Amino acid sequence: MSAARLLLHRRSSSCLQSQSRLFSASSPLLAGLVSAYVVSPAPPLAGFSLPASLPSSSSRLSLSPATAAAGASRRTLSGRPHAAQRRWTAEASAPETAAATAHAAEEGGQSEERREEWRRRRRGPEGLGGRRLFSSCVSADFEDRRRPERLCSASSEGDGESNARSSAAGDGASGAQRPFRWSLLPVGAVLGVALGASPTAEDRAPPSRWLPRLGFASPALARCCGIVGYLGDKEAEPVLMEGLELLQNRGYDSCGITSISAAGELVTTKFASKGSTCDSIDILRREGKLRHAGNCVGIAHTRWATHGGKTDENAHPHHDWKDRISLVHNGTIDNYALLKKALIERGCTFRSETDTEVIANLIGWYLDQVAEDLGDASTEAPESSAASASERFAPAAGALALLDPSLGAEATLALSSASRTPSGESRPRRTLSFEEAVKRAVGELQGTWGLCIVHRDYPDRLILARNGSPLLVGSAGGQVFVASEPAALARHTNQYLMLKDGEIAVVTAQGVGQLEATRPVHRIAQEEKIEVSPEPFPHWTVKEVFEQPQALARAMNYGGRIAPYQNRVKLGGLDQNRQALLAIKNLLICGCGTSLYAGMYGELLMQWLKCFDQVRAVDASEIDLYHFPKADAGVLLLSQSGETLDTVRACQLADVQGLKKFSVVNQVGSLLARMTNCGVYLNAGREVAVASTKAFSSQVAVLSLIAAWFAQNQCVQTFPDRCTALMDAIHRLPVYAGMTLNCRAVCRELAAGLKDAKTLFVLGRGFGYPVALEGALKIKEVAYLHAEGFPAGALKHGPFALIDEAERTPVILLIFADQHAASLLNAAQQVKARGARLICITDEPDIVRDVADAVLVVPSNGPLTALLACIPLQLLAYELAVAKGLNPDKPRGLAKTVTVM
Incomplete structure (x- = not known):
């Protein structure tokens, strides 16, 4: 087998290797089966297979040119190369890849069009910011992996009998069958037991070393509520509280603040709302002011529960288990459960049920790792057999054993000779910096995130990371402001920078580094600065x-x-x-x-x-x-x-x-x-x-x-x-x-009589039907009254059964002077005959005066008359909420922007 095919085969088999490790300890025989299958030699590549374990080369950006240079020679703790190294590897292996493609074309009769298709699929679909997004993978990557026969059948068209046989008996997307070697079964079983029982490898390996990588990316755009950050020479707590109040319209059930004291300690105050109210910001304002007095750097967050219940412990910010860092997070982490299990096995403790605390502990775990232990590791597979690989990486005194998924075999990475003195004594070894630990941890995550992180030993900086959740940075007068939407910045600055997906930025009082020189400046519209209170209105x-x-x-x-x-x-x-x-x-x-x-x-x-x-x-x-x-x-x-x-x-x-x-x-x-x-x-x-x-x-x-x-x-x-x-x-x-707004007084009177109703119907037809649906939605959202919108003609197909004469079920009918007036009037007479309380919204009150219990009149405006009917429905929903003693601005369980699944 040529070097190029060996490299591609071992890369594509690394995914199976990593999955076999998951159950090696509990099922040695099953691990042996997988190991025997993986190490069996593969025939030449057929079709246009996509190596399953090749990562995207543009998924993350380095902190700085210096960090990028350092990261080019290192691997993440999951064994994946950093972006700079992946780009270098892709360029270096391009000739070999081309040679492998040409060889496959000779043996299988591939056409030039199929080779181009192979290259396209090898690159994979690209999403926003260079990351693979859920949408791209649904149609291309996800379908190809879940239905490999599509690739095989597509590749066999016109290829003759050879490729047809390969398509029929193919293995995965490659269309090539790896023969099972029964002779390797005992060896694989023994190897599985050894891997599962190796405490050294388990303790030293990174949390995601053993985790399987999903074949498709998770939704790459999500956000939960609000983030605020401040760094400057003034007290942070008033700025953070003001930002939380401006962001509370997103919906929240808990909130919190972390600041760094003059003594270098993290001070965190966080509360969950009690019952069905949204009072956690009020509690935080009362309880947290004195605790954060005098602290000039801090982060804050309003949370909408996604992982874990509405409790004080689950509220943000979250610390690592050693209380060195604190962070706030918008988004969801898809692989948090696997990371959490791996971190617990390595001695990390957890205080909450959230996915966010996993990020904090993952960064904390990296902060304890020795930089040299995570140093150089070649991504190139050796041209000879696995035996020569073990000779090349022969164990040495003080060496660290790691599994390199790209090699498909156990490799030993010798520590640098600089870690020992000439006399053989151990030298102090450098642990990862704050910035490098964040970068490594972010490299392990799958999902979406907007992160704002502080470290008690670095009170002069904030670290931000974004993937799918907006993060904005503004500065004014030597102060830096961070927020998840412009409204929280509007009272401090009229311009801001926006992080791109995949970026990690270090923010200091001097600015945000190279972002200021390369990023367009966004300006906040003047009207966004005005709205701070609903006065003179109560809500x-x-x-x-x-x-x-x-x-x-x-x-x-x-x-x-x-x-x-x-x-x-x-x-x-x-x-x-x-x-x-x-x-x-x-x-x-x-x-x-x-x-x-x-x-x-x-x-x-x-x-x-x-x-x-x-x-x-x-x-x-x-x-x-x-x-x-x-x-x-x-x-x-x-x-x-x-x-x-x-x-x-x-x-x-x-x-x-x-x-x-x-x-x-x-x-x-x-x-x-x-x-x-x-x-x-x-x-x-x-x-x-x-x-x-x-x-x-x-x-x-x-x-x-x-x-x-x-x-x-x-x-x-x-x-x-x-x-x-x-x-x-x-x-x-x-x-x-x-x-139309003049109908508010009538809506208030109607609300007084409807507040005890158990259910309500809104009927419309034509342009009135979507307005009926919207009106019913507003009544449900604001007044907590079960309301349903229906086409007027659908009553006899089921809804009639819900009209209770004893309860006088209220029905709101949208009837206008158009082609649907006759059928709507017929519906009005039918619901009235069944004892319903009928409320009509119309531009012609005379046509319903004999059947309606109440009439709300709107002006006649042609095809947009029905749109005007939404105003009395909105006012009715508001007055119902007020009559029932509810807060119409903050309905329970709802958020302004639904940005999580």
């Missing part, structure tokens, strides 16, 4: 409901998005990509929750104007590859925050399909805004209340503009009169929204 929810006329005006850019005298829509982001967007014939609209219902309204508008051959709105959390149209397809992504995990995942799936994408988001510079080709900003302003109100109406307004833009840019408009009617309705929308 943010009602304040934001009453801000809808202004938000709708901003959605139209105060008329700037409509050309004067022409009544044509001007959307700069779409105009710049006009040719590509107009080629879309089949549009898929993706959103979650409120954004989904806004998308459903937009779907109806686009169908009404005949903008596309096919358009439909789907829940982004349920989308998969088969949902996308096959030809002339495009994707419109809706998200208020621009960070919703399920919507981001849908965007990644669209990337896999190579579809045209554009987005409608509210947060400027958010993730979706950066991932899509173009889009339209809502300009609705920041929402603080968890339940979205003004964002829904702004989304529908912007979708109306987009529908009109597509209709007006068609070669021949199908319904020009409808487009004109829509444009007129858009012009009137802000004024009519202000008129």
Whole structure:
């Protein structure tokens, strides 16, 4: 076997080697079976196999050029080379890889096209920031690994009988069968027992040395609540508390602060909310102020429970078991259970149930490791047999035995001679630095993270790491501020830098190193600095409901998005990509929750104007590859925050399909805004209340503009009169929204009579149906009242059974003067006949006066009349919450931005 094939074979077999170690101690015979299978020689590579254990070369960035140079000659504790070393190895082995490919082509009759396909699959799909993302792996990497026969069958087309036989009896993605050597079974069993019983290797090996690597990456974008950090010459506690208060709209059930005292000790205060309230910030403000007085560096966090319950112990920040470091974390770690088990076996203790404490202890474990013990290790496989490998790495006095997965055999790494004096005495050995320990630990993680870390011995710095969870850094007057969203920075600085996925940064009072010279500076919009209190309103929810006329005006850019005298829509982001967007014939609209219902309204508008051959709105959390149209397809992504995990995942799936994408988001510079080709900003302003109100109406307004833009840019408009009617309705929308707000007093009276109801139904049809769904959602979110939205025609298919005459089940009916009025009036009479309490929202009160128990009137505004009906539904939900003594701004169990699965 040539050197190139040996190298590729041993790399691809390292994954099986690592898996065999997992059960070697408990099942020597099973370990022997796997070992005998792995060490059996493989025939030449067939097809275009992808070596399963080759890592991505761009998954992490080094701390500095010096650190990168040092990392190029070292391995992570899982045995994987650092990014710089992986790049060097890939370049060095390229000729050998080409030779192996050519040899396989000679034996199997491969064509040039198949060799190119092999190279493409070897590189693998790339996701955001060079990391493999869940979306890419779903269609390519994940499918290839779970269904290897697809690769084999694809590679055998036109290859003749030889490759057909290989495809039929192939092994995995390689399409090549490794013969099982029964003679090696006893040897493998003995080796399995020896490996499992080796205390030296187990104690010295890194926590993830024995852990299997998943064949696909986990969701690479996630965030849980808020991070705040401060470093400067002023007291940290007021800055951190202010940041937590600004970030509490994300939703939280616990919070905490860590600062470093003048004596060099970590001071941590953290609390969980009691019961169903969100009072942990109030508790922290009362209990933590004196403890952190005078401390000038600190980190803080609002947590939304994902791993572990809502307890003080599970709240962030978390320490390592020796109380040297403290960190806060946004995101989820997929392999935390395996890492935790390995750390416990190495003597680490845990105080919580969270995945975050695993990161803290992993960094702490690395801080105790001797730098030389983790030093140089070749990634090149020897050209001779395993016996020569053992001779090359012969054990020496004071040597450390490690398993090198890239070699597929046990190798002994001799310590540097500098660790001993000429007389043979041991010299003090350097342990890993704070920065290097963080870098090594991050290299072991699988999942998503935004980390802000402090060390009690380094009070002059913060270390940040990001993968899929936003981290922002701003500075002003010798002070450095860290946050997970711009709102927490707005009162201290008007500009910030944003870390990219895979980056690790050391932050000091002097700045953030090379980031300042290479990274674009983002500026915070002026309006983000204003909103600090809901006054004169008692709650943010009602304040934001009453801000809808202004938000709708901003959605139209105060008329700037409509050309004067022409009544044509001007959307700069779409105009710049006009040719590509107009080629879309089949549009898929993706959103979650409120954004989904806004998308459903937009779907109806686009169908009404005949903008596309096919358009439909789907829940982004349920989308998969088969949902996308096959030809002339495009994707419109809706998200208020621009960070919703399920919507981001849908965007990644669209990337896999190579579809045209554009987005409608509210947060400027958010993730979706950066991932899509173009889009339209809502300009609705920041929402603080968890339940979205003004964002829904702004989304529908912007979708109306987009529908009109597509209709007006068609070669021949199908319904020009409808487009004109829509444009007129858009012009009137802000004024009519202000008129609708006058119904608050009626909503308050209705809420007093509905607060004891057990269930409620909202019925609509046509444009009223998505508004009915959104209204029911608001009542559920804010008032904790079971509410369901239904099409009016669906009552006889089940919901009629839930109407209780004795309880006088309340039913809200959206009925307007349109083509659906007759059928809706029939539905009103049917529910009334069954004893329901009927509340009608309408623009023509005369048509329901005889059947309705209460009427809420909205102005008539053509195709956007139904949108105005969302305002009385929002006010009714708010007044119900107030009548029941609930806090409408912070519903239990809900977060503003859903960024975890």
